[in-house]
Amino acid sequence: MGIGSFFRDQLSKIIEWKDQPSDILVWKFPSVNDEIKNASKLIVSPGQGAILVYEGKVVDHLSEVGLFDLETDNHPFLTTLLNLRTNFESEHKLKIWFYRTAETTNQGWGTPQMIKYMDPFYKIPVELGANGSFSFVISNPLYLFSNVIGAKDTYTVAEARQLLQNRFPEHLSSVLAQSSISYQQIDAQLPALSRLIKEQLTSEMNNLGFELTDFKLNGTVFDQSTKERIGKVADITAETMAAGEGGLSYVEMEKLKALRDAARNEGGLAGAGLQFGVGMDLGKTFNAAKDETSVKNDSDPVARLKMLKSLLDEGIITQEEFAAKKKEWLDKL
Structure with a gap:
């Protein structure tokens, strides 16, 4: 380490999340040996929050926008000199994670495999795939940080999307079974189904530290065997009605x-x-x-x-x- 770098590391600094990427939800501020010096300034910009972890414990959570003065046990110059025998590392560590408070919108989702349910009209098993979109925000950053993210330096939108959409098929299947909506009525009931699924998902999303701000079921796709079974039953039904006439x-x-x-x-x-x-x-x-x-x-x-x-x-x-x-x-x- 050159003498110039040595002194620069001990000076106070501005800590902020510049040019926040839209595909990152949580980001750890990089610092040399996690030594944030006294008199450093922390800037929390619109659409951001910050979590401060000091000596292994969450000590502060900043959700409001503003400029904050940081006070730690790490004083400029003194820290390195006093800890010369420990390779200039301070025993007092402060880590800062920024997180996104702005809404993450228009995330696509789809069922990885067919969902099975009993059609209430035709009385036969039906298999379908579904797709749609959703939007979300981080509603409980401390829970998300402690129980989902852990000590990762970054947590991406893609990781959150995968975590959330894995919960969708179970609730979709439950809503279809409870609502008694037939194969032939699903396309006309997409808004109602979307609302019911979102209501069911609310509690589970909150338990992960997220809130669904929007959820849409945009379409369904039925497997070929289901189409064939429905076609046969529909033909028989139509012929029975015609015979009755x-x-x-x-x-x-x-x-x-x-x-x-x-x-x-x-x-x-x-x-x-x-x-x-x-x-x-x-x-x-x-x-x-x-x-x-x-x-x-x-x-x-x-x-x-x-x-x-x-x-x-x-x-x-x-x-x-x-x-x-x-x-x-x-x-x-």
Whole structure:
């Protein structure tokens, strides 16, 4: 060490976090042997706070902006001279960490793997991925410093983002299960889901020393197997509703389709050994244990006409046959 460096190290200095990078949350001020001399000035700028650790203990926490005078047991010149035998190191160590108080905004997040939940409408397991954005601030710097960061010289936004977003999937899955929102409704409910997830995350974020100032669920992606399962269930549901409109059950509709296929593949109903009367009395032919709906259909002209229209739509009968039978039934009214 040259004589010039020796004297410079013992003089008072200005301690500040200049040109604060946006990707750093916590930064330790570099000092030679951690010897901060008397009469040094500490500047805390807007968007910053400072934590002072003296002889291994947090002794002060500065959250307000301003200029502060530092008093320690390290006096200029005297310290080095008195501690010549310990390589000019003082036994009194003061370390200063600056931290960001400004909000960190628009951080992207995404689920690393698919989230599973039971769809309340289709009653089948669903797997989805999700993504969005969030903003946060350091709400409890002393807890964060003591329990999360430790003695690291720097703590980055990327490290905090990873820490926080690892908690998101569990709460997303919980909200989906509790809210009873179906696969087909999720896109329309993104704002409501975002609000519910943020509420659930509040306590856990506070326990880490952070506060979520914003949380958004921007979109979901469903795996291929889920799409296929939903597609099959949706088709069955739609067909069941269509069958109901025609006075048929889903099973009866499937048998009706079998009639249609037979008619097309074997040259018509006659080729399949089937007659028009079979189609007109579906309730008796398709369901040996005819239920109340079938009985109602036999006596209700409107239901019978709906059944007749279903036969036409499925290609079991022709337009001419439909018109003839419709006229016959209407003439009886």
